[in-house]
Amino acid sequence: MAEFHKLIANVRDALEHHGAPAHNGTHHHAAAVPTAEAARRSELASQFARELHALGGHFLGILSSKETVAGVLEVAAGLNARSVAVGAGIANDPAPIVDALERASIGVIRTAAITDDPARAELRDKLARCDFAVVEADYAIAATGTLAMLATPERPGSLTLLPPVNVILVDAGRILTDLAAVLAAIGAASIASHRLALVTGPSRTADIEKRIVVGVHGPREVHVAVVWHGDD
Amino acid sequence: MRLLPIFKRAAKKDFFTASQAAVADTGLRRKLENATGRHLEHVAATRAEFPPYDSERDTSRRIKEDAIARLDDLLIQLKENLEANGCRVFVAADAAEARKYIVDLARERGARRVVKGKSMATEEIELNAALAAAGCEVVETDLGEYIVQLRGERPSHIITPAIHLSKEDVGELFHEKLDIPYTAEPEALTAVARERLREVFLAADMGVTGANFAIAETGTLVLVENEGNGRMSSTLPEIFVAVMGIEKVIPSMADLSHFLEVLARTATGQKLTTYTNFVSGPRRAGEADGPREVHVVMIDNGRSAMLADPVLREALYCLRCGACLNVCPIYRRVGGHAYGSTYPGPIGSIVSPSLFGGATATLPFASTLCGACREICPVKIDIPRILLHLRWKETADKDGTGKGDPALPTPIWPRSAHRARSGLKAFSRLAKHPLTMRVMGRIAALALWPFARRGYVRWMPPPFGNWTSVRDFPVPRLRRWGKARNRPRGVAANNGTQA
Numbered sequence: 001m002a003e004f005h006k007l008i009a010n011v012r013d014a015l016e017h018h019g020a021p022a023h024n025g026t027h028h029h030a031a032a033v034p035t036a037e038a039a040r041r042s043e044l045a046s047q048f049a050r051e052l053h054a055l056g057g058h059f060l061g062i063l064s065s066k067e068t069v070a071g072v073l074e075v076a077a078g079l080n081a082r083s084v085a086v087g088a089g090i091a092n093d094p095a096p097i098v099d100a101l102e103r104a105s106i107g108v109i110r111t112a113a114i115t116d117d118p119a120r121a122e123l124r125d126k127l128a129r130c131d132f133a134v135v136e137a138d139y140a141i142a143a144t145g146t147l148a149m150l151a152t153p154e155r156p157g158s159l160t161l162l163p164p165v166n167v168i169l170v171d172a173g174r175i176l177t178d179l180a181a182v183l184a185a186i187g188a189a190s191i192a193s194h195r196l197a198l199v200t201g202p203s204r205t206a207d208i209e210k211r212i213v214v215g216v217h218g219p220r221e222v223h224v225a226v227v228w229h230g231d232d
Numbered sequence: 233m234r235l236l237p238i239f240k241r242a243a244k245k246d247f248f249t250a251s252q253a254a255v256a257d258t259g260l261r262r263k264l265e266n267a268t269g270r271h272l273e274h275v276a277a278t279r280a281e282f283p284p285y286d287s288e289r290d291t292s293r294r295i296k297e298d299a300i301a302r303l304d305d306l307l308i309q310l311k312e313n314l315e316a317n318g319c320r321v322f323v324a325a326d327a328a329e330a331r332k333y334i335v336d337l338a339r340e341r342g343a344r345r346v347v348k349g350k351s352m353a354t355e356e357i358e359l360n361a362a363l364a365a366a367g368c369e370v371v372e373t374d375l376g377e378y379i380v381q382l383r384g385e386r387p388s389h390i391i392t393p394a395i396h397l398s399k400e401d402v403g404e405l406f407h408e409k410l411d412i413p414y415t416a417e418p419e420a421l422t423a424v425a426r427e428r429l430r431e432v433f434l435a436a437d438m439g440v441t442g443a444n445f446a447i448a449e450t451g452t453l454v455l456v457e458n459e460g461n462g463r464m465s466s467t468l469p470e471i472f473v474a475v476m477g478i479e480k481v482i483p484s485m486a487d488l489s490h491f492l493e494v495l496a497r498t499a500t501g502q503k504l505t506t507y508t509n510f511v512s513g514p515r516r517a518g519e520a521d522g523p524r525e526v527h528v529v530m531i532d533n534g535r536s537a538m539l540a541d542p543v544l545r546e547a548l549y550c551l552r553c554g555a556c557l558n559v560c561p562i563y564r565r566v567g568g569h570a571y572g573s574t575y576p577g578p579i580g581s582i583v584s585p586s587l588f589g590g591a592t593a594t595l596p597f598a599s600t601l602c603g604a605c606r607e608i609c610p611v612k613i614d615i616p617r618i619l620l621h622l623r624w625k626e627t628a629d630k631d632g633t634g635k636g637d638p639a640l641p642t643p644i645w646p647r648s649a650h651r652a653r654s655g656l657k658a659f660s661r662l663a664k665h666p667l668t669m670r671v672m673g674r675i676a677a678l679a680l681w682p683f684a685r686r687g688y689v690r691w692m693p694p695p696f697g698n699w700t701s702v703r704d705f706p707v708p709r710l711r712r713w714g715k716a717r718n719r720p721r722g723v724a725a726n727n728g729t730q731a
Binding site (some may be wrong): 113199204 | 263266267270271301302303304307308311313317321322323324325329373374375376379392393394395397398399402418419421422423425426429430433434449450451452458459460461463464466467468478484485486488489492493500502503504505506507508509510511512513515516517518519520521522530532536537539540
């Protein structure tokens with residue numbers, strides 16, 4: 001405690017209380033062109049898709065709930081998957097995906113609140129060994145191809161960290177223009193009480209000769225489906 | 233010609249000695265040119281497609297100016313909010329205090345296996361050696377850091393620690409240390425590191441990283457990275473420690489997005505890094521992952537002294553993006569190790585004397601003042617100005633005793649530097665008399681005439697031969713008297729105002 005006061009006293013001395021230059025921290029967005037909501041959403045989804053593609057991610061498409069299930073099964077078939085982790089949904093119920101995977105005789109790991117250490121270790125082990133994980137993102141950023149994942153007991157952060165491949169669903173209404181918009185939508189209170197990860201494409205490095213290599217510690221493949229409820 | 237001072241109390245390897253060897257290493261120069269060149273291409277491409285880049289830089293700078301000007305209040309707010317979120321905060325006046333806190337913590341909790349995410353602050357306090365001495369097994373998990381750790385070296389770049397190595401160097405290293413067949417394929421080498429480090433992550437007791445930003449308003453640490461090493465280190469082990477310099481604090485979440493818009497674009501030429509991790513506290517009830525304990529170690533270690541100097545204060549705006557290293561003609565020649573500091577390159581030359589002292593006091597002289605660092609800096613730090621300020625502090629006769637800043641070691645200037653200085657003094661006297669200047673110029677031009685071959689002087693007798701041994705000298709044109717005066721006035725007037 002004394003150290004902290006000493007530090008603050010040091011800092012105050014150093015500053016000698018010079019007037020702070022004011023800054024304007026607010027964001028200025030160009031006034032939105034009035035368009036139909038559906039047109040705006042599809043524009044943002046396609047911008048997101050372009051950015052994701054540039055990052056080396058795979059865009060599964062703008063899909064209905066049914067098509068999303070088919071998309072997940074297709075990824076499972078491509079990977080010859082035997083075990084898949086599925087996180088709890090946000091705007092979309094993952095039950096149809098779980099059913100379809102089980103019908104295809106693929107083992108499903110459901111994540112739920114955990115209170116004891118052995119269960120925690122067991123889940124971690126399963127997530128590290130599964131073939132891929134399906135999880136819904138809280139938001140997506142169109143400008144950068146980013147997915148925002150807030151960690152909760154039902155949707156632990158490890159889902160998008162330990163498995164080698166991710167299939168991430170995002171609701172069409174939750175793709176926002178830029179980073180500032182997504183941080184504002186999540187809100188400071190949620191960030192202060194949950195861990196948040198912004199995921200922009202597959203894990204990568206450029207540490208050897210500045211050459212980009214994908215798949216270092218996190219997932220090497222990121223597949224994204226935008227779920228559209230329009231005509232369901 | 234030796235133009236850098238030697239310092240009495242300096243360590244054996246000052247920049248001058250170390251850079252001599254680095255300059256002679258043509259292989260190193262090739263690797264550095266290769267990697268830094270690729271970085272600059274990426275950055276130019278990303279900047280070009282983001283028109284608000286420059287205004288975001290200005291905004292980021294204004295936020296830093298404001299944050300550093302009220303650093304005291306923001307640190308109090310940050311500490312309160314981190315503690316409210318369940319973190320434990322320790323304030324370290326210097327590196328030794330920070331090391332002791334972390335080593336004691338590891339000892340008390342019985343943590344023996346420590347994983348490190350990429351962090352310059354922990355390099356600065358030399359944490360690895362302290363933890364190893366206490367019996368911990370410390371593993372660096374950023375690929376570049378892992379490579380230099382296996383080689384028993386220190387990073388040579390702020391964000392690309394193994395920039396001084398080729399893929400063949402890494403291939404041989406992995407073959408030797410990890411017992412795998414030799415390969416120079418970056419993909420294969422990365423896959424090996426992934427497999428080895430995954431086991432280490434899953435078994436770790438403690439994770440240690442730095443922090444890129446600390447948000448006072450919410451008590452949140454922000455870690456920016458591409459590989460997932462920071463996310464692993466802050467998610468899997470039961471104990472998580474973040475080490476941050478006190479200058480990392482920013483006021484609010486709204487401020488953060490401005491920094492994130494410029495940071496990756498400048499550091500790596502990405503729009504956003506692969507992972508941006510927000511950690512506000514330990515895991516909540518029911519959560520399957522996340523640390524049980526979060527400790528935040530705030531380090532001063534010379535920063536408040538930098539704050540007290542109105543010119544040097546600007547150096548605290550630095551985001552540690554590493555771009556100034558890649559554009560610096562000196563860094564590109566000698567690499568990071570020659571600087572003998574955790575922080576090399578232009579930014580290292582201005583922060584190292586305050587953070588480390590000793591031989592790093594010579595680093596402000598290791599620059600051509602070309603200004604490329606200022607041009608690329610995401611928060612527009614005027615590095616050349618600070619370099620000049622530090623040179624002045626080091627050499628100016630402030631108290632009439634003939635010595636510079638008493639807090640810094642006394643420089644001993646080599647004779648060649650004295651010769652250069654008296655030469656420049658003579659020149660400045662001459663330059664004040666245009667007529668004499670022109671007469672002398674004519675004499676010099678006439679004197680060069682006998683050596684000219686097809687417009688160039690390729691050889692001159694000693695001592696001028698040093699000049700012509702590395703470059704040809706164009707023969708000055710003998711103009712008629714008064715021609716210089718006939719230049720249109722507008723041209724001359726414009727020179728000063730065009731940026």
